[in-house]
Amino acid sequence: NAGVTQTPKFQVLKTGQSMTLQCAQDMNHNSMYWYRQDPGMGLRLIYYSASEGTTDKGEVPNGYNVSRLNKREFSLRLESAAPSQTSVYFCASTDPGKGARGEQFFGPGTRLTVL
Amino acid sequence: DQQVKQNSPSLSVQEGRISILNCDYTNSMFDYFLWYKKYPAEGPTFLISISSIKDKNEDGRFTVFLNKSAKHLSLHIVPSQPGDSAVYFCAASGKTGGFKTIFGAGTRLFVKA
Numbered sequence: 001n002a003g004v005t006q007t008p009k010f011q012v013l014k015t016g017q018s019m020t021l022q023c024a025q026d027m028n029h030n031s032m033y034w035y036r037q038d039p040g041m042g043l044r045l046i047y048y049s050a051s052e053g054t055t056d057k058g059e060v061p062n063g064y065n066v067s068r069l070n071k072r073e074f075s076l077r078l079e080s081a082a083p084s085q086t087s088v089y090f091c092a093s094t095d096p097g098k099g100a101r102g103e104q105f106f107g108p109g110t111r112l113t114v115l
Numbered sequence: 116d117q118q119v120k121q122n123s124p125s126l127s128v129q130e131g132r133i134s135i136l137n138c139d140y141t142n143s144m145f146d147y148f149l150w151y152k153k154y155p156a157e158g159p160t161f162l163i164s165i166s167s168i169k170d171k172n173e174d175g176r177f178t179v180f181l182n183k184s185a186k187h188l189s190l191h192i193v194p195s196q197p198g199d200s201a202v203y204f205c206a207a208s209g210k211t212g213g214f215k216t217i218f219g220a221g222t223r224l225f226v227k228a
Binding site: 004033035040041042043044045048058090092102103104105106107108109 | 119121124144146147149156157158159160161164190204208209215216217218219220
């Protein structure tokens with residue numbers, strides 16, 4: 001039981017390049033999330049997927065797209081990376097049906113630098 | 116507009132003493148309040164939560180207090196241990212929208228041996 005896994009762990013991009021961050025969970029959770037963490041800003045929600053087949057914007061969606069490929073996988077794509085997207089990205093999952101408190105399980109993060 | 120605020124960026128406490136981390140919120144519609152702990156180079160992990168209908172929840176050395184009238188919650192760690200040194204995030208969530216969660220900016224706790 002690996003929980004939430006993210007790839008890659010580190011990535012350096014040049015401005016304008018594109019990339020996809022991968023996330024998978026093996027806990028059979030319905031809801032999945034992408035956050036970014038910046039100093040002094042906490043965790044800010046980029047996009048989330050309440051259930052398979054649905055995605056919604058979070059607090060900071062501009063410059064990103066997501067795909068809920070199946071129940072296990074939720075990917076985040078940067079089409080044209082900008083230096084402002086330098087951050088640590090976390091994927092998380094939860095199952096509102098099981099945990100009424102909304103406890104989320106997080107992956108280890110992807111540290112992205114855009115030059 | 117920050118719905119969840121942690122006004123202290125850092126806190127330093129002596130080992131064995133009490134650590135008190137504070138959090139304020141503005142939205143009275145939240146159903147649950149949670150605390151997450153984060154070590155460097157790792158993802159946050161859930162620590163303890165409290166329902167909006169309660170005022171206290173205890174789990175071992177960790178206790179969370181909720182004051183709804185003041186829209187304030189706090190996390191008490193007693194006794195503090197060096198292994199508690201981490202960043203602590205306060206968060207709030209609701210049943211609607213797939214438990215979309217709002218996080219505070221975090222408080223870095225240093226426990227000195």
